[in-house]
Amino acid sequence: MATSQDSSQDGAGAMSQTQGALRDPVLWGFLVALVLLFWTPELIIYMEWADFWIIFLTEAFIWSLFAVAFNLLMGYGGLISFGQAAYLGIGGYTAGLLLKYLVWMNFYVALVAAPVGGAIAALVIGYFCIRRTHIYFAILTLAFGHIVYLIAFKWYDFTGGDNGLIGIPVPEWIKDPTFANYYKFVLVICLVSIYLLWRIVNSPFGKTLTAIRENEVRADFVGIDVQRHKLYAFMIAGAFSGLAGALIMINERSVYPDLAHWTQSTQVLLMSLLGGVYTFFGPVVGAFLLLTMDADITQNYPEIWQLFLGGTLVLILFALPGGIVGFIQERDENAADDMAVRMAKLMAQFSRKSWYFFLGAVGFTLFFSILQAPDSWWISEDWDFELLSLITWGMLPRSILQLVVGVAIMWWLLRGIRSYQPLHRWLLLAFSVLSLFLHVYLETPLSGLLLVFLWVVYSFYCLFEADTRQAFSQGVEVTAKDVAGEAAE
């Protein structure tokens, strides 16, 4: 995840028409990620819970593909589809029905048929939906998404109704007991598809789509066929969503109407928002984060899952409009500022965001610890006055300790970084990694762990940025006072 994010940054600037695909750094990022992730099952096979992790990663990659496809509409086209799960369902049912009813049907042909089915459905539905924008588009996609669900639910003779299609035949190699084969299969398909989507959003077509999002009327004036571009975007999103649906179907060897239910559309919407809609890889981060939270929460509290989704959505809308990746990448770039002021602003922003991450990590961990073990608020019975054995501490004392020690260290580190002490840069990196290890040691809930991981990514991203590196090497002496004075002028 980290690899592809970092390389996306370099790629966005360096990309140009004349460069061949082979010189595209993002492609290399994808290849490295592919190679590293491809051998994950072999690495973790001896771990406890290896099956769980492999299945989890399989699902996470499928959902990442779905979320990135959805974000092509939402982030790049400005079209919020509330019924994207329809194409997930159509893809799943297309492949499922073909495999189930046509005995001679080849597995791969069925898999290819899924995105084709998704694209055709998107063509038909999109023909009506793209006639209206904004609110109407949202309503229409919701309504058409619901009718797909109703058809799957009610048409017993064909789709099996709410019993779904079960026992869909799949090749033998998928059924291996470690789930590793299917994981690799999904990984390759998803990474290739996400790379294709990356090419699409950076192609002239993608740029045109962004232009339409920004100002439809102007785009129309310069001669762009707005409706046609929107329809194409809708079809591309539908095709890749259909592919994701087929992959989910194969994973479960069955398909139910729930695949097309509106709750799935909500989840993919939230994944994009959580990760950041105006970033390409944001939805991937969002998918991983949301699925980890899903695994954390539904384990013990399935009934509050929607409440949690809604609460998170409100929180994102009010506090984090750019999503997490948007938050990491956000820069205040005012060209009129001179070097020193820009550095000072950068550092001030860095320390502010570090605080958010820190508090977020502590808060998240506390919240989930309480959910998972509501009884151990205070100090557990087998504590035995062992100061260093933090695991035996209860939620509250542990969190208070984390907070007090963490605040003290953070405060000291961030004070230093404002006056550009190179030592502090390294200490801060070490601190973020250290807290990651602490959370691993404490067996923090997955979501808290992922948040701390994002904090590490953020620290590395910021402190190895060209600007910041330069600031430290020059040792520019800027204090907060200068910034305040500059702003007052």
Place this chain on the structure above:
Amino acid sequence: MADFFTNVLFVQLINGLFIAAGIYLVASGLSLVFGVLGILNFAHGSFYMYGAFFVFTYVGFTVGDFWPALIIAPLAVVVLGVVMEVVFLRPIYKSDPLYQLLLTYALVLIFGDLVKIIYGAENLSVSRPEGFESTVTVLGSQFPSYQMFVLLPAGFLTVLGLYLFLNRTNIGRTVRAATQDREMIGALGVNVRLLYTGVFAVGAFLGGLGGAVLAPMGALYPGMDFDVIIEVFLVVVLGGLGSMAGTALGAIIYGELKSFGILWVPELESVFIYVLMAVVLVARPQGLLGKKVEGGH
């Protein structure tokens, strides 16, 4: 032949009106709020659901009488609506419409799970009030008397009441002016904030009333909010968002289509309305009675 007309067509016609009255009660509030505040309130379905559940609570546990519940439930929903408007919607009136849409959508999720936590996930039911359990014979056909004497008049009175309120009272005129130009009426000295809260409260009341009136006719379950909001959306898109007359027309078309659709093709009754909506969208994108829109909004 006469039998066919009285027994089948007439019955379906009246049944269609029942459906129309029910859906209009809910849809009118949504349309009114959209017309004035410019916010498409996803959580309107939740108001409907809460209206129904408050009736259940009131009838089942507190007093046991239906008629006070029919008024108290929507009033309880109004409190909920006002809190929602003040806390969540006020800060975002100036933001992107999609942002507002997402926020109300988030509230749907929250409201939905709260109902599950408070009332449990099972289906509940409210019994019909005394004297309205049986059927009534009109022109030789039998109709449930609750629908005939409560639902249909409630729908009709809402149409009439909203018409009189918007066209014959001063507040109604201000509300209509707000749909035309919000800044202007603000400049003329109208307290726009209060007006918005008031209109939102009326919208919540109508949603809650719809839920309350419809409660004895079907099961109450978490998720009914989402089922109804899609139907309501169909109706208002068909009639034209923000147009009260359009909403009434859309509701009647929806009801009749559903009622006669069941007669002809029972499995696909819900598909007809989608086909009609698709046709309307191609021929008349702003809805049947909607105003011509500019700039694609």
